[in-house]
Amino acid sequence: MKIKLFVLCLFCLPVLAPAQVFTDPAFQQTVQSTLDDIYNFNFADADTQIKQIRVRFPQHPIGPILQATKLELQYLPIHENKAATAQFIQAAQQGLELSKRILAKNEADAEGIFFALTAHSYLSSLYSNQGESLKAVGESRKSYGFLKDGFKLMNKSPDFYFTTGLYNYYVERYPMDHPVVRPFMFFFDDGNMAEGIRQLDIASRKGIFMRAVANYWLAHILLKHEMQPNRAVVYSSYLADKYPNNPLFGMTNVEALILAGRYVEARTQLKRLKPMNHKFVPMAVKVFEGALEEQADKDDKSAAQTYRAALALPFNDPYTKEYHAMAYAGLARIATRANDRNGAKTFYKKALSVGRYKGLIKEAKAYLG
Numbered sequence: 001m002k003i004k005l006f007v008l009c010l011f012c013l014p015v016l017a018p019a020q021v022f023t024d025p026a027f028q029q030t031v032q033s034t035l036d037d038i039y040n041f042n043f044a045d046a047d048t049q050i051k052q053i054r055v056r057f058p059q060h061p062i063g064p065i066l067q068a069t070k071l072e073l074q075y076l077p078i079h080e081n082k083a084a085t086a087q088f089i090q091a092a093q094q095g096l097e098l099s100k101r102i103l104a105k106n107e108a109d110a111e112g113i114f115f116a117l118t119a120h121s122y123l124s125s126l127y128s129n130q131g132e133s134l135k136a137v138g139e140s141r142k143s144y145g146f147l148k149d150g151f152k153l154m155n156k157s158p159d160f161y162f163t164t165g166l167y168n169y170y171v172e173r174y175p176m177d178h179p180v181v182r183p184f185m186f187f188f189d190d191g192n193m194a195e196g197i198r199q200l201d202i203a204s205r206k207g208i209f210m211r212a213v214a215n216y217w218l219a220h221i222l223l224k225h226e227m228q229p230n231r232a233v234v235y236s237s238y239l240a241d242k243y244p245n246n247p248l249f250g251m252t253n254v255e256a257l258i259l260a261g262r263y264v265e266a267r268t269q270l271k272r273l274k275p276m277n278h279k280f281v282p283m284a285v286k287v288f289e290g291a292l293e294e295q296a297d298k299d300d301k302s303a304a305q306t307y308r309a310a311l312a313l314p315f316n317d318p319y320t321k322e323y324h325a326m327a328y329a330g331l332a333r334i335a336t337r338a339n340d341r342n343g344a345k346t347f348y349k350k351a352l353s354v355g356r357y358k359g360l361i362k363e364a365k366a367y368l369g
Helices: 002-010 025-039 043-056 062-074 082-105 110-129 133-150 160-177 179-187 193-206 211-224 229-242 247-259 263-273 281-295 300-311 317-337 341-354 358-368
Strands: none
Touching: 025 043, 025 062, 043 062, 062 082, 062 110, 082 110, 110 133, 110 160, 133 160, 160 179, 160 193, 160 211, 193 211, 211 229, 211 247, 229 247, 247 263, 247 281, 247 317, 263 281, 281 300, 281 317, 300 317, 317 341, 317 358, 341 358
16 A cells, blocks of 8 residues: 555656756756756657757766656657657666666765656656556655655755655645555655645745646646645646646646636637647547536536537546546536436446545535435
8 A cells, every 4th residue: 555655656756856967057948948848748849959968968867867758748648659668668767777876976966866766756657557566566665765865855956845745745645535544654754735735836936847747736736635726726827828738737727727617717728728639638628618518608408418528538547537527527417407316316426436536526425415
């Protein structure tokens, strides 16, 4: 059970930490520009910059870690593409090996710790999504020591606020959601959810390289666990505006706006999302259209048809599964207003079978009793 928490906390760890090579302000700008291209799905431009970085610093983990990050987003979900997966593993392992060389000279080197943590976490996440639990467990075990080392390194870089904040939040939240793991939690250092959110917020504002990731995770936490969509919009809007070509950021922003009841803004953002050419987008768009028809337009007939069309499309477990749950919940509310109690119960049960958002669970359980 504790390994599951390791994997959870390490799934989306930061890409980079400040390195000694970053004392050159011009090179810092190059790295930031590369990250901006990656997050904005400008992969051709990112490729050019990564090649230049790897030529300039061939023995530094920054190049291969940037390459792994680019591959993960370019072929999302990467575990479904064998060729891209092989390239990703090679890049992550190369980044890890170069990190170990840094740590061999100084085991307390913040740069080496961070890159090693990142490489292990990338591999752990991949193996978990592939269903290779033993490999995921192995990478997670190796990651945990580096994660704990990072607790002491926040004064070295604001980017370490991300790893520490994510841990502080989920080490408390996970056993709340999964009580069966509580007896095993003595293995972990105590956390603090409020402090974790505060630390993530610092990373979202002051992080040199991890600002985007911190904003994404804060929006996710505030939507899924804290039921604070208006607060989540602060972070999701930043991402959608800065990276308009990123479908994940666009989906999160429309979702947050709808849950916050900000329907006019949601429609505007939905128009930006709809033309994006990515496999995740069509089903998400249908769910959002159904939600707007139901909640803003009060048109239950159209909303029901749109929700059903969304449910006819497949979801991806890590990224769009929750949207199926939202569609089921919408159909349950429509059935309730039509005095179809059996239909409402059926749809709420289906929503509970796939959904993990606290707001949705609360709504469904309140109806089912």
